[in-house]
Amino acid sequence: MFANLKYVSLGILVFQTTSLVLTMRYSRTLKEEGPRYLSSTAVVVAELLKIMACILLVYKDSKCSLRALNRVLHDEILNKPMETLKLAIPSGIYTLQNNLLYVALSNLDAATYQVTYQLKILTTALFSVSMLSKKLGVYQWLSLVILMTGVAFVQWPSDSQLDSKELSAGSQFVGLMAVLTACFSSGFAGVYFEKILKETKQSVWIRNIQLGFFGSIFGLMGVYIYDGELVSKNGFFQGYNRLTWIVVVLQALGGLVIAAVIKYADNILKGFATSLSIILSTLISYFWLQDFVPTSLKE
Ligand code: C5P
DSSP states (O other), rough: HHHHHHHHHHHHHHHHHHHHHHHHHHHHHHHSSSSSOOOHHHHHHHHHHHHHHHHHHHHTTTTOHHHHHHEEEIIIIIIIIHHHTTTTHHHHHHHHHHHHHHHHHHHHHHHHHHHHHTHHHHHHHHHHHHHHHOOOHHHHHHHHHHHHHHHHHHHSSSSHHHHHHHHHHHHHHHHHHHHHHHHHHHHHHHHHHHHHHHHSSOOHHHHHHHHHHHHHHHHHHHHHHHHHHHHHHTTTTOOOOHHHHHHHHHHHHHHHHHHHHHHHHHHHHHHHEEEHHHHHHHHHHTTSSSOOSSSHHOO
């Protein structure tokens, strides 16, 4: 049963990562009438959806009794403020990371972003070794090196890219910096969350509600700081369309799947599962979105 959950959760993760990256990229580049949706508000909406889904899961675990649900939430969240507070750290980092992700996908094509972001496998391994005292074998380190080489090859500018360098260098640089910062935050936050999940008793869904609670607060601060004026002018949900809702639902689903993967497998396996989605998003990006060329060439 445990082994099954491990592989099922890893499989869903491959599907979720691929569809999120492609829809997010598509939604950020789509030219439409009126204002584009604000990514800062999308981050908050995804957190709220995640909390609602986790409350439903705790409700199901409490044998669908509202009273039992209420007691669990009370006992495990409100009455344990110090335990709850522990989640403020990964939550703050994830909020920053979720915003960086939009910056990256507004400036890089989906495949380049995906491949570069796989550097997080290396940062995750380093944090796992230092914070969880995990031991990695020769083959595991070797696969990390092979992955890094792959990343370097994809980043190598092609002739057509060299021609367009002046046009796209600025935004490519911004995009790359955003991804690289996200690699470190991803490694640290993931391993910290794994440490909390595996070293304390509370259920993964309770931990996710705590994470989402802080995530929503930090996310709202982000909305106020970056888009406060726009929100007061055009509203919180400006520019939302069906595609935006698909993006936020996929992002919320990602939170659930990732939590399950971290519990039943670990962060290093999670990294390898998501790197499988590189192949998928590269193929789809090329054949379907015709996007695996520098965006500046088209714009
Ligand atoms: O790229 P990485 O795997 O680090 O992304 C993790 C993503 O999963 C982040 O968007 C984070 O907000 C989300 N997450 C979550 N709930 C968890 C763990 C991660 O929503 N328990």
